[in-house]
Amino acid sequence: MGTLLFRVSEHESSSPSSGQAPLARNIWLITLSARNERDLDLRISDLHRWAQGQGRDISLDALSRTLNAGRKHHATRRCWIVESIDDLLTALARRGEDAVLSRTPAEGRWTPAEAIAALAAADKAQDRRLALEALGACYLDGADIDWSQIQAACEPIGDLPSYPFARTSFWVRQPETPRGQPLGAAAGGFWDRDVSTLGRQGFAKRIGRADAFGYGVRGTPLLHAASYIGLAVAALRTLGSDPASLRLRRCAWAQHLVLDQPQALAVWLQGDQTEADFEIALQHDGASEVLMQGVARMPAGPAPTASLPIASFDGDGAWVSKDGVFALLAGTGIEYDAAFRHVERVAFGDDAAFAEIAPQPATAEQALLAALQVLECWIARQSSNPAMVSRIGSMTLSGRLGAARHVRARRDGGGFEIVIADADGLICAAMEDVGVFPIGADNDGAEPVMALTHYEPRPLELRAPHPAFPGGVLLFDNDERLADAMREADPRAEVVVVLPGEGFCKTGAASYRIDPARGADYRRLLDSLRQDGLFPSALVHRWAADAFSPLGAAMAAQLTRGVKSLFWLGKALLLEKWPRPARLVFWYRNRSGAAQPLSACAAGLLKTLTQESPQLTARVIDDRRSGDDARAAARMLADELGHWDDGDAEVRHDDGGRFRKTCGRLPAAAAAATVLRPRGVYLISGGLGGLGRLFAEHFASRGPVTLVLTGRSALSAERERELAGLTAGGSKLVYMPCDIADADSVRALVARIRAEHGPINGVLHAAGVLRDGWLADKSVDDFDAVLAPKVAGTVQLDLATRHEPLDFFIMFSSIVGVAGHAGQSDYAVANAFQLEFAELRNAQRATSERSGATRAIAWSYWRDGGMRMSGQDESLARSRWGLTPLATDAGLALFDRALCLDAPAVVAACGDPARISSILSESFHTHS
Numbered sequence: 055m056g057t058l059l060f061r062v063s064e065h066e067s068s069s070p071s072s073g074q075a076p077l078a079r080n081i082w083l084i085t086l087s088a089r090n091e092r093d094l095d096l097r098i099s100d101l102h103r104w105a106q107g108q109g110r111d112i113s114l115d116a117l118s119r120t121l122n123a124g125r126k127h128h129a130t131r132r133c134w135i136v137e138s139i140d141d142l143l144t145a146l147a148r149r150g151e152d153a154v155l156s157r158t159p160a161e162g163r164w165t166p167a168e169a170i171a172a173l174a175a176a177d178k179a180q181d182r183r184l185a186l187e188a189l190g191a192c193y194l195d196g197a198d199i200d201w202s203q204i205q206a207a208c209e210p211i212g213d214l215p216s217y218p219f220a221r222t223s224f225w226v227r228q229p230e231t232p233r234g235q236p237l238g239a240a241a242g243g244f245w246d247r248d249v250s251t252l253g254r255q256g257f258a259k260r261i262g263r264a265d266a267f268g269y270g271v272r273g274t275p276l277l278h279a280a281s282y283i284g285l286a287v288a289a290l291r292t293l294g295s296d297p298a299s300l301r302l303r304r305c306a307w308a309q310h311l312v313l314d315q316p317q318a319l320a321v322w323l324q325g326d327q328t329e330a331d332f333e334i335a336l337q338h339d340g341a342s343e344v345l346m347q348g349v350a351r352m353p354a355g356p357a358p359t360a361s362l363p364i365a366s367f368d369g370d371g372a373w374v375s376k377d378g379v380f381a382l383l384a385g386t387g388i389e390y391d392a393a394f395r396h397v398e399r400v401a402f403g404d405d406a407a408f409a410e411i412a413p414q415p416a417t418a419e420q421a422l423l424a425a426l427q428v429l430e431c432w433i434a435r436q437s438s439n440p441a442m443v444s445r446i447g448s449m450t451l452s453g454r455l456g457a458a459r460h461v462r463a464r465r466d467g468g469g470f471e472i473v474i475a476d477a478d479g480l481i482c483a484a485m486e487d488v489g490v491f492p493i494g495a496d497n498d499g500a501e502p503v504m505a506l507t508h509y510e511p512r513p514l515e516l517r518a519p520h521p522a523f524p525g526g527v528l529l530f531d532n533d534e535r536l537a538d539a540m541r542e543a544d545p546r547a548e549v550v551v552v553l554p555g556e557g558f559c560k561t562g563a564a565s566y567r568i569d570p571a572r573g574a575d576y577r578r579l580l581d582s583l584r585q586d587g588l589f590p591s592a593l594v595h596r597w598a599a600d601a602f603s604p605l606g607a608a609m610a611a612q613l614t615r616g617v618k619s620l621f622w623l624g625k626a627l628l629l630e631k632w633p634r635p636a637r638l639v640f641w642y643r644n645r646s647g648a649a650q651p652l653s654a655c656a657a658g659l660l661k662t663l664t665q666e667s668p669q670l671t672a673r674v675i676d677d678r679r680s681g682d683d684a685r686a687a688a689r690m691l692a693d694e695l696g697h698w699d700d701g702d703a704e705v706r707h708d709d710g711g712r713f714r715k716t717c718g719r720l721p722a723a724a725a726a727a728t729v730l731r732p733r734g735v736y737l738i739s740g741g742l743g744g745l746g747r748l749f750a751e752h753f754a755s756r757g758p759v760t761l762v763l764t765g766r767s768a769l770s771a772e773r774e775r776e777l778a779g780l781t782a783g784g785s786k787l788v789y790m791p792c793d794i795a796d797a798d799s800v801r802a803l804v805a806r807i808r809a810e811h812g813p814i815n816g817v818l819h820a821a822g823v824l825r826d827g828w829l830a831d832k833s834v835d836d837f838d839a840v841l842a843p844k845v846a847g848t849v850q851l852d853l854a855t856r857h858e859p860l861d862f863f864i865m866f867s868s869i870v871g872v873a874g875h876a877g878q879s880d881y882a883v884a885n886a887f888q889l890e891f892a893e894l895r896n897a898q899r900a901t902s903e904r905s906g907a908t909r910a911i912a913w914s915y916w917r918d919g920g921m922r923m924s925g926q927d928e929s930l931a932r933s934r935w936g937l938t939p940l941a942t943d944a945g946l947a948l949f950d951r952a953l954c955l956d957a958p959a960v961v962a963a964c965g966d967p968a969r970i971s972s973i974l975s976e977s978f979h980t981h982s
C-alpha cells in the first residue's frame with residue numbers, strides 16, 4: 055500500500071485592500087494506492103477514520119510530508135485534490151469518486167515532467183490547480199512520479215494508519231547520522247538522545263563503523279548487542295514511555311550486522327506506551343530484513359529495588375586486570391577500541407564472574423556494554439570460540455544505570471543471568487535467560503527432542519466473582535440464554551450478543567446478527583461498536599458446532615461457524631485497530647467428550663494471532679460438561695476471565711473439574727527401526743516434496759516394498775529418472791497424480807492402488823502448502839489453500855483407507871500447530887487439526903473403526919525438507935526457540951521413535967532441549 059499527499063503552497067499575491075478575493079490558497083493532491091480494490095477500500099476507510107478522529111487538528115503540511123516519504127505506489131490508485139480538511143474528509147468519504155480529476159480532459163494529457171514544469175511555472179491558483187490535476191491524471195495512469203522534485207519539507211506524522219509490522223514500510227525517513235556525532239559514542243549513544251521524530255511507526259538511522267564501539271569479531275566490524283538495545287530503547291521512547299523503568303522480553307537476534315559499510319536500520323514498533331513489540335530491520339533496496347525482535351513493557355512505576363551482595367565479592371585476591379580481560383577477549387577474536395573497554399577488573403568463580411566497571415557516571419549503553427563484556431570474557435575463559443549474544447529472555451532496566459559500578463554474571467539453566475549494581479550494591483539492571491551464539495561452531499549442543507502434550511488438573515482458585523464481567527463482553531452465541539445469565543450475574547455488565555444471521559443487522563441496543571461467512575460483517579460490527587463507544591475487553595466465541603463430522607457439507611459448515619469465523623474476527627480486530635487489549639475466548643461445547651479437531655485447531659490461530667498482536671491474549675475452552683445450565687456456564691466464564699493472568703492457552707472443563715493442556719519432554723531413548731512388510735504397499739502423499747522423497751528413499755532402502763507417491767503435479771521427466779533410481783533394492787515406485795483434498799479423486803486413487811498393487815499397508819500423509827503472511831493481510835483463498843491438504847486431505851485419506859489393512863497412518867504435522875507462529879495462522883490451524891485428528895483416529899482404532907498406529911508428528915524444521923526457511927528465519931528459530939535444523943539421520947531416528955510411542959500426537963524437534971521445553975510450555979501457559 056502506498057499513500058501520497060502532495061502540497062502546493064500559493065502565496066498572497068493581492069492585498070485585501072485591492073478589493074479582490076485573495077489568491078493565496080493551499081492545494082493538495084492526495085493519492086492512495088493498494089494492491090487491489092479491496093485493499094484500497096480498506097486503506098481509504100482507515101485514513102478516513104483516522105482523519106475523523108483528529109478533528110480539526112490535522113496539519114495538512116505534516117500529513118503531506120509523512121505520506122510522501124519514499125513511498126512505493128501500487129497499481130490500484132485513487133487521488134483527490136483538496137483545499138481544506140473538510141475537502142479531505144469529503145474526498146475520503148466518497149472513496150471511489152475522484153470527482154475533481156474527472157474534469158481533466160482525457161486527450162492531450164501532460165506527461166509527469168510537463169505537469170511538474172507547469173506546476174513550477176504556475177503563478178495563479180487556477181494554473182496550479184490545472185497542473186495538479188494533470189499530475190493526478192498521470193498518477194492514475196500509473197506513472198512513476200518523482201515527488202521529491204515538488205515535495206515541501208516539514209515534520210512527518212507518526213501515527214497514520216498502516217499495516218502493523220509490514221515487511222516493507224514507507225513511512226520512515228532515514229536521516230543521516232550527523233558527522234562527528236557517531237551514535238553509540240561515549241558522549242551519549244542512542245539511549246540518551248531522542249533521535250526519532252516519527253511517533254508510533256518507529257524511526258530509521260544510518261549506522262557506520264564509527265558507531266560500533268570499535269567492536270569486531272575476528273576482524274569483522276559488527277554492531278554490538280548493546281547498540282541494538284540502545285536503538286530499541288530510543289524508538290520505544292517515541293511511544294511516550296519512560297526508559298527509566300523498562301522491561302524487555304524475548305529479545306532475539308536473527309543475525310548480526312556487519313558494518314563494513316554504512317547500513318540503514320529501521321526500528322518498527324507495534325503497541326502503545328504500556329507494551330509494544332519492536333523489530334530492528336536492515337533496510338536495503340527497498341526491502342526490510344529483520345535483525346532483531348523483542349517485546350517491551352513500560353510499567354507505570356519505577357523498577358523495584360533490590361541489592362546485590364557486593365561485600366562478599368572480593369575475588370579472593372584473584373582479580374584479572376583490565377588488560378588481562380581484554381587480552382582474553384582478543385585471544386578469541388573479540389576486539390574493542392580502547393575508548394570502549396569498560397571492564398576494570400574481574401574475579402572469576404566456578405559458576406559466576408564478578409566485575410568492577412567504569413566510567414562513572416556511565417551512559418546507559420556504556421553500562422550495558424560493560425556488563426556484556428563481562429559475560430563475553432567469562433565465556434572466553436572457558437571456550438576458544440568467541441560468543442555473541444543471541445537472546446535475552448527478560449531484561450529490567452532502571453534509570454540508575456549511570457551509577458553502574460558492579461556486574462555479576464552467572465549461569466542460569468540453559469543461559470546466563472547478569473546483574474548490574476551501583477557502588478552500594480543497589481541493582482540498576484538485571485538480565486535473565488541470556489543466550490549466546492558461539493561463532494565458528496555449528497549446532498553446538500543440539501539434540502533430538504521429543505515431547506508430548508497432555509491435560510493436567512488445574513482447578514481455579516475461586517474468587518469473589520463481582521463484578522463478574524468487568525470491561526464488557528462481546529458474545530458470539532447461537533441464542534441469548536448465556537447473555538441473559540451473564541446480565542443476571544452482573545447487572546452492570548455490558549454484554550453485546552452477536553447471533554449468526556443472513557447479513558449485518560443491528561437488532562437492538564446490544565444485539566446484532568451477522569453472516570458468519572462474510573468478513574465485511576465483522577468489520578461493520580466492530581465499527582458499529584466503536585461508534586457506540588463500546589469496546590468490550592472480552593470477546594467470547596461460541597458458534598462452533600458441537601461434534602466433528604467428516605462429511606463434506608458438515609465440515610464446511612463447521613469451518614464457517616468455527617475457525618474461519620475466528621479468522622474473520624481476528625482480521626477485523628487487526629484491521630479495525632481495536633483500541634484496547636482484548637481477551638479472546640474460543641469456547642466449544644463437546645458433549646461427546648471425543649477429540650474435536652475442527653474446534654481444537656482454533657488454538658493454532660489464536661496462538662498465532664496473539665503473537666502478531668501484543669494487544670490480544672486468548673484461550674480455547676473445550677467444554678465437556680454435561681447439562682446445559684446457562685447460569686453455570688456464566689459462572690464458568692466469569693471464573694475463566696477472572697483468572698486470565700494464569701495464561702492457560704487451552705483448557706478443558708468436564709464434570710470432574712478443570713484441566714489445562716501442557717507439554718512435557720520425553721527422556722531420550724533409542725527405538726527399533728520401523729518395520730515395513732516385505733512387498734507391502736505404502737502410500738505417500740506429497741511424495742514428490744522434500745520430505746516425501748526423503749522418506750520414499752528411506753522406505754525403499756528397507757524394501758522390497760511398493761511405494762505409491764502422490765501429488766497434484768504431473769511427473770516431470772527429471773523426477774521420473776530420479777524415482778527410477780530408488781528401485782534398486784527391489785522396491786517399486788509409482789507416481790499417481792491426485793489432489794488429496796478432493797474426495798472423489800482420493801477414492802479413485804485408493805481404488806486404483808488396490809487394483810494395480812493390492813491392499814494398502816501404510817499411509818504417510820506429507821502433503822502440505824505454505825502461504826505465509828500476517829493475518830491482517832491474509833486472504834481467505836490463502837487460508838483455504840493451506841487448510842486444504844491437511845484438513846480436507848487428512849479426512850479424505852482417512853475415509854478412503856478406512857477399510858484397508860493399515861499398519862500405520864502417519865501425518866506430518868508441524869511444531870507450528872503446537873505453538874503458533876507469526877505469519878502462519880493458516881498453517882498453525884492446519885497442523886493443529888492434524889494433531890487433534892490423530893487423537894480422534896486413535897480412539898476410533900481402539901473401537902476397531904480404524905486400523906493401524908495413528909501418529910501426527912509435529913516436526914520442527916528439517917535441514918533437507920522441501921519447505922525452506924530463509925537463513926535469517928533459521929537464525930531466529932535458533933536464537934529465540936533454541937531450534938536447530940533437523941538433520942536427516944536424526945529425523946529418521948525420531949520417526950522410528952515416534953512409532954514406538956503409545957501416543958498419537960508427538961512433537962519431534964532438534965536443538966537445545968531446555969530451551970525447546972520452555973518454549974513449548976510457554977505456548978500453553980503464556981504468562982508462565
Ligand SMILES: NC(=O)c1ccc[n+]([C@@H]2O[C@H](COP(=O)([O-])OP(=O)(O)OC[C@H]3O[C@@H](n4cnc5c(N)ncnc54)[C@H](OP(=O)(O)O)[C@@H]3O)[C@@H](O)[C@H]2O)c1
Binds near residue numbers: 847869918921
Ligand atoms: N520441511 C520441514 O521442515 C517441515 C517441518 C515441519 C512439518 N513439515 C510438514 O511435512 C510435510 C512435507 O514437507 P516438505 O518440506 O516435504 O514440503 P514440500 O516439499 O513443499 O512438499 C509438499 C508436497 O505436498 C504436495 N501437495 C500439496 N497439496 C497437495 C494436495 N492437495 N494433494 C496432493 N499433494 C499435495 C505438493 O505437491 P503438488 O504441488 O504437486 O501437489 C508438495 O510436493 C508438510 O506437510 C509439512 O507441513 C515439514
